[in-house]
Amino acid sequence: MSVRKTAENTNRAYHEFLNIGTPKIKNRILKTISQKLDASRDYLISENEKDIKSAKEGGSTSAFLDRLALNKKRLDGMVQSCLDLVMIQDPVGRMDNMVMRPEGFKVGQMRVPIGVIGIIYEARPNVTVEAATLCLKSGNAVILRGGSNAYHSNMALVRILREALDENHVNPDLISYIDSKDREAVNELLIQDDYIHLIIPRGGEGLIRSVVEKSRIPVLKHYKGVCHVYIHEQADIDMALNITLNAKIQRPAVCNAAETLLVDLACADTVLPPILQALQEKGVEIRGCEKTQKLGKNIKPVSEDDYYAEFLDLILAVKVVGNIDEAIGHINRYGSAHTDAIITENIHMANRFINNVDSASVMVNASTRLSDGGVYGLGAEIGISTDKLHARGPMGLEGLTTYKWIVIGEGHLRE
Amino acid sequence: MSVRKTAENTNRAYHEFLNIGTPKIKNRILKTISQKLDASRDYLISENEKDIKSAKEGGSTSAFLDRLALNKKRLDGMVQSCLDLVMIQDPVGRMDNMVMRPEGFKVGQMRVPIGVIGIIYEARPNVTVEAATLCLKSGNAVILRGGSNAYHSNMALVRILREALDENHVNPDLISYIDSKDREAVNELLIQDDYIHLIIPRGGEGLIRSVVEKSRIPVLKHYKGVCHVYIHEQADIDMALNITLNAKIQRPAVCNAAETLLVDLACADTVLPPILQALQEKGVEIRGCEKTQKLGKNIKPVSEDDYYAEFLDLILAVKVVGNIDEAIGHINRYGSAHTDAIITENIHMANRFINNVDSASVMVNASTRLSDGGVYGLGAEIGISTDKLHARGPMGLEGLTTYKWIVIGEGHLRE
Numbered sequence: 001m002s003v004r005k006t007a008e009n010t011n012r013a014y015h016e017f018l019n020i021g022t023p024k025i026k027n028r029i030l031k032t033i034s035q036k037l038d039a040s041r042d043y044l045i046s047e048n049e050k051d052i053k054s055a056k057e058g059g060s061t062s063a064f065l066d067r068l069a070l071n072k073k074r075l076d077g078m079v080q081s082c083l084d085l086v087m088i089q090d091p092v093g094r095m096d097n098m099v100m101r102p103e104g105f106k107v108g109q110m111r112v113p114i115g116v117i118g119i120i121y122e123a124r125p126n127v128t129v130e131a132a133t134l135c136l137k138s139g140n141a142v143i144l145r146g147g148s149n150a151y152h153s154n155m156a157l158v159r160i161l162r163e164a165l166d167e168n169h170v171n172p173d174l175i176s177y178i179d180s181k182d183r184e185a186v187n188e189l190l191i192q193d194d195y196i197h198l199i200i201p202r203g204g205e206g207l208i209r210s211v212v213e214k215s216r217i218p219v220l221k222h223y224k225g226v227c228h229v230y231i232h233e234q235a236d237i238d239m240a241l242n243i244t245l246n247a248k249i250q251r252p253a254v255c256n257a258a259e260t261l262l263v264d265l266a267c268a269d270t271v272l273p274p275i276l277q278a279l280q281e282k283g284v285e286i287r288g289c290e291k292t293q294k295l296g297k298n299i300k301p302v303s304e305d306d307y308y309a310e311f312l313d314l315i316l317a318v319k320v321v322g323n324i325d326e327a328i329g330h331i332n333r334y335g336s337a338h339t340d341a342i343i344t345e346n347i348h349m350a351n352r353f354i355n356n357v358d359s360a361s362v363m364v365n366a367s368t369r370l371s372d373g374g375v376y377g378l379g380a381e382i383g384i385s386t387d388k389l390h391a392r393g394p395m396g397l398e399g400l401t402t403y404k405w406i407v408i409g410e411g412h413l414r415e
Numbered sequence: 416m417s418v419r420k421t422a423e424n425t426n427r428a429y430h431e432f433l434n435i436g437t438p439k440i441k442n443r444i445l446k447t448i449s450q451k452l453d454a455s456r457d458y459l460i461s462e463n464e465k466d467i468k469s470a471k472e473g474g475s476t477s478a479f480l481d482r483l484a485l486n487k488k489r490l491d492g493m494v495q496s497c498l499d500l501v502m503i504q505d506p507v508g509r510m511d512n513m514v515m516r517p518e519g520f521k522v523g524q525m526r527v528p529i530g531v532i533g534i535i536y537e538a539r540p541n542v543t544v545e546a547a548t549l550c551l552k553s554g555n556a557v558i559l560r561g562g563s564n565a566y567h568s569n570m571a572l573v574r575i576l577r578e579a580l581d582e583n584h585v586n587p588d589l590i591s592y593i594d595s596k597d598r599e600a601v602n603e604l605l606i607q608d609d610y611i612h613l614i615i616p617r618g619g620e621g622l623i624r625s626v627v628e629k630s631r632i633p634v635l636k637h638y639k640g641v642c643h644v645y646i647h648e649q650a651d652i653d654m655a656l657n658i659t660l661n662a663k664i665q666r667p668a669v670c671n672a673a674e675t676l677l678v679d680l681a682c683a684d685t686v687l688p689p690i691l692q693a694l695q696e697k698g699v700e701i702r703g704c705e706k707t708q709k710l711g712k713n714i715k716p717v718s719e720d721d722y723y724a725e726f727l728d729l730i731l732a733v734k735v736v737g738n739i740d741e742a743i744g745h746i747n748r749y750g751s752a753h754t755d756a757i758i759t760e761n762i763h764m765a766n767r768f769i770n771n772v773d774s775a776s777v778m779v780n781a782s783t784r785l786s787d788g789g790v791y792g793l794g795a796e797i798g799i800s801t802d803k804l805h806a807r808g809p810m811g812l813e814g815l816t817t818y819k820w821i822v823i824g825e826g827h828l829r830e
């Protein structure tokens with residue numbers, strides 16, 4: 001089927017679902033999906049093995065094969081996450097800010113689905129179920145396009161998702177998949193702005209940049225996470241040490257891990273040596289400025305490219321700064337507007353950092369690793385946005401909705 | 416100066432203003448602008464006369480010359496609107512939804528400016544002041560690009576705006592203008608996504624489509640307003656008549672005027688003849704479906720193109736529909752997702768219309784002409800969006816802000 005035809009059919013299913021998609025129906029479908037995934041483990045694993053086999057023959061890395069694999073633990077996670085979604089408050093239909101205007105009519109904003117959402121992603125087949133169920137719970141239709149390496153896994157998962165819709169008398173086109181392996185299909189998808197309302201790309205920076213460049217449809221994304229920890233001269237030394245270690249080491253391969261440490265010159269001599277030593281004991285490679293190099297051992301010189309880099313690994317850039325304004329300037333220049341933290345006991349400096357750091361999440365005396373939909377209490381997370389429009393930072397079900405203005409009059413006219 | 420350099424300078428001014436742009440400073444600048452505009456009337460009118468002269472020589476229409484003119488009434492409006500903005504609540508800095516998480520840290524969303532906003536518009540020089548002051552009040556920097564026909568008027572206005580910033584010790588680059596008459600300059604502006612965060616085009620559909628196609632920066636816009644009034648079979652006849660007349664006639668050249676009337680077959684014989692007659696008495700040309708043609712005199716046959724059309728004139732398309740579902744289907748297919756109204760006494764039908772019409776404003780028993788930032792109580796309006804992301808419908812100061820997540824910990828780590 002052509003991409004345009006798929007977009008048209010998905011749009012039709014969205015409009016049908018506007019009419020019938022009550023919270024009760026959505027939750028019934030989520031339960032059906034959970035049951036069917038649970039009952040289809042052998043089928044899913046055998047389809048996934050076809051993808052794994054091809055990827056191995058193609059010489060994929062072990063990290064890639066890990067992301068591609070549908071093992072027991074991941075299937076358990078999928079089965080459970082559908083049930084967890086049932087329990088989350090449905091944002092659709094909520095009426096916000098309703099007021100009576102002086103003329104006597106009422107006006108308010110009703111939460112509604114965005115519409116048709118295109119999700120473009122890479123190897124991980126669990127994104128298929130995660131994205132489709134979050135879109136379903138928020139009343140949206142979804143068009144999925146996963147990486148061609150996960151073709152068999154995704155086809156099997158989408159089949160289950162669509163069967164669950166069908167069994168509940170809902171048009172299965174509410175969850176669609178672009179099954180063409182042709183890369184042109186993605187470009188075709190990105191110009192269907194009369195049928196599709198939002199694109200969410202999930203994957204490496206290259207994929208995302210290419211989507212932004214070609215899309216006529218609004219895109220929500222983050223390119224990368226270059227997160228900073230800034231130790232102000234009035235920081236608690238133990239807190240500074242613990243937060244820096246947690247931000248860098250607790251899970252280095254994720255976007256909210258710290259990539260650069262900034263330390264005030266006034267406290268560098270006392271604060272930095274124990275932190276550098278503790279990081280190195282945990283296997284972290286330090287790339288430091290000249291001053292940093294003098295305060296530790298085996299420290300590589302840092303380059304300007306390192307300040308822009310998302311290492312996603314046990315590597316940390318370290319820079320000594322003259323004061324908070326230099327730290328803020330560095331973060332706004334080299335950072336990715338994802339998550340940045342200050343460690344300080346001084347409330348004025350905390351406020352200055354909060355007001356001037358132009359990032360999706362700004363933290364005081366907390367680890368950048370806390371920047372997460374679950375930790376913030378959103379219940380579920382479709383992704384993280386470093387854009388400034390619509391949803392910013394961790395994006396949950398609410399980020400998958402918009403509002404429409406509702407006016408209730410009694411024959412009111414414009415005078 | 417190159418467009419890129421202008422974007423860079425404006426971005427720097429935005430970051431500086433984050434630090435110093437308190438409500439007090441913003442309001443002081445707005446007052447200075449108001450005073451300076453008031454004191455510069457002769458200068459502004461003489462600069463505007465240069466543009467008017469060129470436009471006349473170029474054979475512009477009288478409607479175009481009217482939009483271009485800076486007369487006493489428009490200058491009064493500008494002077495007053497700056498003072499009105501002083502009185503509006505400043506959204507920046509407001510902390511929303513702050514909660515204490517189970518782990519003991521606080522998380523909330525702080526309202527902040529979006530950043531650097533590009534405004535691309537056509538002949539009307541009053542947009543220059545309106546857009547610049549709304550961006551200023553919401554803490555944003557702005558890059559303006561008006562139509563080349565208004566060159567002298569815009570240069571004079573921008574000079575006053577920048578002088579007002581300078582006199583208040585604020586970097587004048589907070590309000591920038593692309594003064595190149597080269598059309599390439601706009602294309603250059605639309606790819607500065609590292610410096611500019613939002614584009615708002617204001618003008619005809621052609622301008623807006625061209626901006627959307629070329630922009631790598633998110634765009635907020637509405638292409639056109641094809642608004643509907645739908646008379647349900649259980650409508651109050653007088654209310655149906657009054658709302659239809661108000662929606663079509665009160666100001667036909669604006670985007671929230673009605674362009675198509677839909678009437679249930681069950682009530683068409685009684686409702687439609689008096690409405691058609693009343694409209695025609697007010698000079699409205701009716702283009703009707705076959706059934707409509709039988710119910711009135713001098714009714715032209717309607718074409719499918721008419722259903723898509725924004726007439727912006729005393730012309731109305733009229734269609735008799737079988738039931739509410741046909742009406743909703745028509746609106747979602749041919750409409751522009753701007754504003755649509757149902758007239759009914761039946762609460763179930765009102766709810767069905769509200770849930771299924773996929774437009775920025777959905778009205779029950781009220782005129783589409785009420786769809787307006789001022790009428791909704793927003794205080795000011797930068798434009799209307801028919802997009803689904805970020806701001807939808809009338810967009811005021813709040814629509815010119817975003818949020819950042821603020822986390823206040825006491826040394827909190829990710830476990």
